[in-house]
Amino acid sequence: MELFDFYFSLLLFQCIINFIFSRIALWFWPEISVPSLQHKFGICGFSYITAMYTSNTSLKYVTYPTQVIGKSIKPIPVMLLSVLLAKRRYPLQKYIFVTMISFGVAFFMLRGHSAGNSASEFGFGECLLISSLLLDGVTGGVQEDLRKHNVGSYTLMMHMNFWSIIYLVPVTVFSGEVSPFMEFIKRHPHILYDMSIFGLTSAVGQIFLFGLITNFSPLTCSIVTTTRKFFTVLFSIIVFGHSMTTCQWIGTVLIFSGLLLDQIYGKTRPKQSSNNTNNINGTVNSVKSHRELRKKSE
Numbered sequence: 001m002e003l004f005d006f007y008f009s010l011l012l013f014q015c016i017i018n019f020i021f022s023r024i025a026l027w028f029w030p031e032i033s034v035p036s037l038q039h040k041f042g043i044c045g046f047s048y049i050t051a052m053y054t055s056n057t058s059l060k061y062v063t064y065p066t067q068v069i070g071k072s073i074k075p076i077p078v079m080l081l082s083v084l085l086a087k088r089r090y091p092l093q094k095y096i097f098v099t100m101i102s103f104g105v106a107f108f109m110l111r112g113h114s115a116g117n118s119a120s121e122f123g124f125g126e127c128l129l130i131s132s133l134l135l136d137g138v139t140g141g142v143q144e145d146l147r148k149h150n151v152g153s154y155t156l157m158m159h160m161n162f163w164s165i166i167y168l169v170p171v172t173v174f175s176g177e178v179s180p181f182m183e184f185i186k187r188h189p190h191i192l193y194d195m196s197i198f199g200l201t202s203a204v205g206q207i208f209l210f211g212l213i214t215n216f217s218p219l220t221c222s223i224v225t226t227t228r229k230f231f232t233v234l235f236s237i238i239v240f241g242h243s244m245t246t247c248q249w250i251g252t253v254l255i256f257s258g259l260l261l262d263q264i265y266g267k268t269r270p271k272q273s274s275n276n277t278n279n280i281n282g283t284v285n286s287v288k289s290h291r292e293l294r295k296k297s298e
Helices: 007-029 035-060 062-071 075-088 092-110 123-149 152-173 178-189 191-215 218-240 248-263 274-297
Strands: none
Touching: 007 152, 007 191, 035 062, 035 123, 035 152, 062 218, 062 274, 075 092, 075 123, 075 178, 092 123, 092 218, 092 248, 123 152, 123 218, 178 191, 178 218, 191 274, 218 248
């Protein structure tokens, strides 16, 4: 059986479909144009593509459970880089709750895999995972900064995929994939149908994800995409009657506790601004002055 091994070609195809979908969406639902932010879109597109590449490449050097567990803490670098790059401020309890959720997913995904079952030393695969997490953080931080400019979800989706295409075209050409990829399609034309379904579902998914990013925050989006892995496995356990390990129970408690506490206490409470306080004090002083003048006139 001949295997499909054309990563860059598939990723380029996916980004093209995403770009087309975003353009169609903008045709029906126009958003404000932001030409002055192209450098930020370029950074975002580069970190997005590179994070995906380093994450997938790490699977050549580490086990799949190790990769899933490592990516489970993605909300943490997204939160930290949002603070550094976008000057976003979170209350202390937000850091605690996000850490609880991230490590809860990591514990849950252990599923009995001990450290002895994976690589015994910290190596190149782990370095790729860390690089992927840092790049995820950069993507989230720049996206958080773009939200300050009221960038719409379709606009963000379009520009990120546009820049991803710009980066991927030369990479795909110089990787030597183009000719073997075309030959593979000639031998297996049905693969175009599979790629089209993959691209369409990816584009629809991105519409919802970019809606989460622009309407809520990149941190919220990363929490949703991370915890969905947990809920998928948990649903499978419930439906098929599988038993849960101790690590999975600990992870479940951490995740639900973190999500619940974040909903109750994780929101930043608005503080009364100093301007409002000054206005109130000024009003009180003016009333006092008015009363004193009335007494003098009497």
